Every structure is written in structure tokens, then in C-alpha cells.
Amino acid sequence: MRKNIVLTAVGAVLTGLIAVVAWGYQRIAGGPVGTNEEFRAHVRRTTWTGDAVYLALTPGPRGAPYPVQEGSSSCVDDFGFDEGDVTRDRPIYTWDLSYERDEDFRAALKALGAAWRAEGREVEKTGTGITATLDDGIRVTVQRNWYTDDPELRAEGRCTRYRDTYNDSYDYMYDKNGDGTLDEDERPGY
Structure with missing residues (x-):
């Protein structure tokens, strides 16, 4: 017994x-390996989060929101864990924030920080702005660009491992506006 x-x-x-x-x-x-479709959904959530913050800025920037893709050198497989069709990417998109006056940008930063705190989010100061982690681990930063000193919004998704089904209709490297599809002008060879 x-x-x-x-x-x-x-x-x-x-x-x-x-x-x-x-x-x-x-x-x-x-982390776990997802599908190409799950990664596409994460790309869309990242840009939707950025668009939502852009549209919520008060006072609002001039113009319509238009994200631009950035690369990420930190989301790589340094140790050789990814094999075959498994790859990893981190969706990062930035929006230019065009304000007529510098005071408007500072007022928008202050209002955004207050709104995030009211939602119970931890708001951190950057050198020239603020940042917080929003839903699904998407980190949003509103600050002045380090090189140009122009105001910008940056939405950074999490590093994601997924099975890249090559020859699929979607390839993240070409999705310049983050809508989860390859538009006609984004296709290779355009």
C-alpha cells in the first residue's frame, strides 16, 4: 500500500x-506558435489601437490617421528555436501627429495621460512624451520623434511566433499600413 x-x-x-x-x-x-491568420488579427488590433488613440487625442491632430510600418530588430530568434515555416514578427506602426501649435500637442499629451490614468492604466513618461500598455499587450507611445523632433504616435504589438504559410495572400513585410491585407500598391513588384 x-x-x-x-x-x-x-x-x-x-x-x-x-x-x-x-x-x-x-x-x-x-511563446506558443500561432497561425498566420492569428498574426494578421494581431497586426489589425495593433493598428486599430493606434487609430483609436489617434482619434481620441484632444485636441486632435490635423489630417486623417495613416499608419506607417516600422521594423523591429528585437523580435528575432537568436537561439535557433524557430524551424521550418515558423517565424516571428512584431507589428510596429507610427502615425505622424501634425499640430498647428506646440501647445496643442502638449495639451493632447496631458489629456491622453489623464484619460489613461482614469482607465486604470500605468502611464510612464518617456523623454518627450508618455507611454502605456493597452489591450492585448499593445504598447502605445505618444512623443516627439528622437530624430526629427516631430510629434508621433507609435503602437507596438507583442513579438509573435506563427507559422508563415508562404505563398499565402498575406505577408506582413509588405503590409505597410497594417490593415491585415496586402493592398494592390503593397504587393511585391508593384
Whole structure:
């Protein structure tokens, strides 16, 4: 009887240990592997979040929101965990914020920070603006561009591992406006 209890306990401990090791390997590898469609949805959520913040700025910037894709050198597989058709990308898009007066940009920053705090979000100051993590882990920053000093909004999604179905109608590298589709002018060879 005692022997059965010990064997059962050892089996449970080994099963738990295997689960913890598998979970740790997945975390080190960069998280679970999703589908190309799931990644497309994350790209759309990232740009929708940025568009929503753009439209909520008070006073609002001049012009309609138009995101521009940026690259991410931090979302790479340094250790060789990704094999075959598994790849990783981090959707990052920026919007130019055109204000007639510098005071308008500062007022929009102040109002945005207050709105985020009212929602219970942790707002951090950057060198020239503010940043917060919104839904689905999307980090939004409103600040002056480090190089041009022009106001900008930046939405950065999380680093995502997914199966890239090559020859699919979608390839993130060409999705310049973040709508989750390849428009005619975004297709390779245009």
C-alpha cells in the first residue's frame, strides 16, 4: 500500500516537472506558435489601437490617421528555436501627429495621460512624451520623434511566433499600413 502511494507521488512529481520544463522551453523559445491568420488579427488590433488613440487625442491632430510600418530588430530568434515555416514578427506602426501649435500637442499629451490614468492604466513618461500598455499587450507611445523632433504616435504589438504559410495572400513585410491585407500598391513588384 505504502509503495503504491510513493510510486503515485513520484509519478505526479515527474509529470509536473515535465510540464514545467515544457512550459519553460516554450517561454524561452518565444511563446506558443500561432497561425498566420492569428498574426494578421494581431497586426489589425495593433493598428486599430493606434487609430483609436489617434482619434481620441484632444485636441486632435490635423489630417486623417495613416499608419506607417516600422521594423523591429528585437523580435528575432537568436537561439535557433524557430524551424521550418515558423517565424516571428512584431507589428510596429507610427502615425505622424501634425499640430498647428506646440501647445496643442502638449495639451493632447496631458489629456491622453489623464484619460489613461482614469482607465486604470500605468502611464510612464518617456523623454518627450508618455507611454502605456493597452489591450492585448499593445504598447502605445505618444512623443516627439528622437530624430526629427516631430510629434508621433507609435503602437507596438507583442513579438509573435506563427507559422508563415508562404505563398499565402498575406505577408506582413509588405503590409505597410497594417490593415491585415496586402493592398494592390503593397504587393511585391508593384
